[in-house]
Amino acid sequence: MTAELVRGQNHPLPHTRLDIGVSAGRPVVAAVTLSDEDGRVPGTEWVAHPAQPALPGVEVSRQATADHLLAVDLNAVPASVHRVTVLLALPMGPGCPVRFGAVAAPFVSVGAPDGPETASYTVTGLDSESAVVAMEFYRRQGGWKVRAVGQGYAGGLAACLADQGLDRAGELAAVVHEAVAPGLSRTVGTPPPRTAEVRRNAAAAATTGDPGPCADHGPALGTTSDTGPRPVDPANPQPPAGTHGGPVDYTHPRRQSAAPPPPPAVPPAAPGRPPVPVAGDATGWSMEERLYNQVWGMFEDLARTTAAYRSAVDFADSRLDQELDRALSDPHSRIAGTAGGAREAARARHGELTGRAREVLDRDLDQLTAESEVVEPALPPAFARWDSPVWQSYRVPTEMPMALRLGDLHLPERPGLRIPMLVRLPLERGLWVDSGRSAPESAVVPDGTRLRALAMDTAVAHATRLLAVHPAGEFTVRVIDPAGAAARSLTPLVRSGVLDEPPAAGAGGVSAVLAKLTQRVDLVQMAVRGGAADALPPDLDTARQLLVVNDFPHGFDDRAVTQLRYLADEGPAVGVHLLMVADREDASAYGPVLDPLWRSLLRITPVPDDHLADPWVQHLWTYEPPAVPEGRDVLGPVLARVAEARRTWRR
Incomplete structure (x- = not known):
């Protein structure tokens, strides 16, 4: 599970051998400095840069490129090093931008070699700066942590190095820029989207000459990896992820490599009055x-x-x-x-x-x-409440949205002001609908039986929304209901025909579903890591999977519990997600063995609860689950359209 950091946030590092990926959309220079206990860089021999790319425990790129992969072994750096800092700077050359505010926000990721990302940071908020301290790794209580810094310098690389106490920083900055200058002419920029208009513009540019290695090539749309986006050709679309013979892509969508267009113009406010609100008054491609x-x-x-x-x-x-x-x-x-x-x-x-x-x-x-x-x-439907009119004209989408609404958040100062709780798709962690009593004793909470029913109703609403916002054939829901206790709540899913298999019941059903999904995770992991997606068995369903588990841990033996923990840890990276409906107290007989499972899931409740803590401002947000309007069948028509689209897709 990747921690998406914001400026100033830190995160523990489970590994000391790290791959640091940098994706900027435009050529940038990457360097790494080693600092002592006082945060000073004693000399140029403590700086890894294109003219001196290797130091003990550190290796950086020799050129200015749009994508970098830096290697750091924190156990191999000298014992006197207390801080390892990643610097990014814009190169100096014809056509190169002179400030980060004119280019895409750089994206930096950290993870173990050949392993998943541990943390990532998008360096936003830059304007006139031409160099930035992106991330730093520092010793803390015998271990190492990573911090998102985002400190920019309008004075460029020289000012950045000088701020770390390096003598003769300007001379070293000149050496760095001189080292990357020859390679700029050979740098390939990010390709543009392959629309007919862009192809015409590219052909015209080819007849007038090369615009330069740092010229703007336009935004790149679509993603195929966490290290950077690649364009999508509408004239020659690729098979969707999960189709046989096509790529298996479970990476985070919508990670852009260039600055989005500005927001729409806001009507001017009358003198002395606040500005008029406008929907969509923010930056973004769409x-x-x-x-x-x-x-x-x-x-x-x-x-x-x-x-x-x-x-x-x-x-x-x-x-x-x-x-x-x-x-x-x-x-x-x-x-x-x-x-x-x-x-x-x-x-x-x-x-x-x-x-x-x-x-x-x-x-x-x-x-x-x-x-x-x-x-x-x-x-849109992925963000809307269930009582929104948008569901009356719902149609199955052709592409996955960037986020999903899980409910609402509010604070006691204005309970009526509800902010949608949006989480990015694909889900980077599973969901846990807590069917136990968690509200304060003074609150009116249904009895245990009613609370468990509400929890399962909430889970079905979430599963319905996930099915509704994915294109046909790209999302599958499986259900485990060992004792058949959720039959009433599951009626919309069963009746509509969106389930490929009936809810699994009994020890045999539980074992069969978990074994199938565990095998699927193993196979797809091997295929993705080995780049052999075409070697997957032809009968393997590579669509994203949601496993709804009711009434855990009743009906689950030790092997099933182990498989669930494995799916929670390894499943999201390869498209298998958990939606657990459980009371943690019921699982207390397992002791602390299940604590990692609960911590790996995002806890939500079927009734309002103030369990979501904000670490930045120390607020306790009250979570409101998504409410389906009483007396109106909203889920039924939506699921019917999903089922019809799935049948059409299979023909």
Whole structure:
């Protein structure tokens, strides 16, 4: 499971031998510096760069390219090294951009050689900078951690090196740029999308001369690997992932290599009034991507403004306590009888501070509420609520969306302001619908039987949405219901015919499904790693798989438990995902052996619950599960269209 870092976030490293991938869309220079305990680079011999590509434990590229693969062995660096830093810089040459704000945000990934990514970071927020500290690895309590830095330098590589304490940084920067200059003329830029218009433009460019190694070739659409996107040819489409004879591609979609177009123009606001909200008011290649970015922008705005309000209230409370303590501890005020007035004045100042903070909060929340009212009706099916009119005109899509709505999030300062909880597709971790009691004792929670039924209803709603947002034939749902207790909840899936097999029941059914999926993970892993997708058995279903597991751990023996843990750990990378419906307390007999399973899954609930903690601003977000409107059959018509599309696809 990859940790997608943001600026300043750190993450532990389970491995010390690392491959660092850099994808920038345009040629960049990559370098690595080694720092001592004080964070200083003692000399040029502590810098790996194209003119000196190898140091103990470090190897970098010799050229400026759009894609780099750097090798770092943290156990092999000298013991005096306490920090290993990855630097990126724009080369100096004809046609080369002079600032990162004019190119795609660089993407950096870290992982073990021949293993999955451990962490990744998209270096956003750059403008006039021409060099940036992308990531750093540092010692902490006997181990190593990685941190996303994103510190840019308008002064270029020289300023970046000087900031790390390197003497004669300008001379070394000149050496680096001189070393990569000969290779720039041989650098191949990112190819453009192969549309007819671009082909015509390319032909015209070929008759007028080479625009230069760093010229803009346009955005590249489609993805085939985590190291960078490749173009998709609409005139000669490839078989979809999962079809026999085609590539098996379970990598993260929509990872772009160039800057998206600007957001749509926002109507000017009247003087003294807030701006008018507009759906899609964010950057992105498509309206879907713009809406996704806008929703997450709303989430961040709500988190920030609420954090500022709570901080202001805490400050006012602390100041009130200090002033009251001073008034009570001053003997002169007690003798003169002025203590009461001091207390009233302190309370008045407290009320003024909290009142101003609340006014600012209400202003921001009103603006976010207005934006939510505009954005919600514009959301596509993958992002929309079940009561949205978009489901009335639903059609099976031809490509997978970039994200999926799992419910809503809100904070107590404005419970009515709900922000969609979106997770990227494909799912990078499984889901766990907690059927146990988790809400506070004061909350009204259904009894155990009703709660388990609600949990399974929630799981079916999630499975329906996953089926609905994938193209026909690219997503398959399997169900394990050992005791047949979920028959009522599973009725929409069974009746529509979207299940290729009936829900597995009994010990034999559980064993057969888990064995089949475990074998599938093994085979696809070997095929992907060996680049031999065409060697897969012809009867193997290579579509993405969702395994819905009800009432775990009842009906599961030790072998089945081990297989489930294996699927949770290894399945997402090759298109097998878990959706568990379980009460953790029921599995307590297994002891801590199942703790890694629970931690590997994203916990959601069938009733509102404030279990989602925000590590950045320390909020406890209340999660609201997706609600299917009562008295309306929304899932049935959607599943019927999915089933019909699957039958058409198989003909």
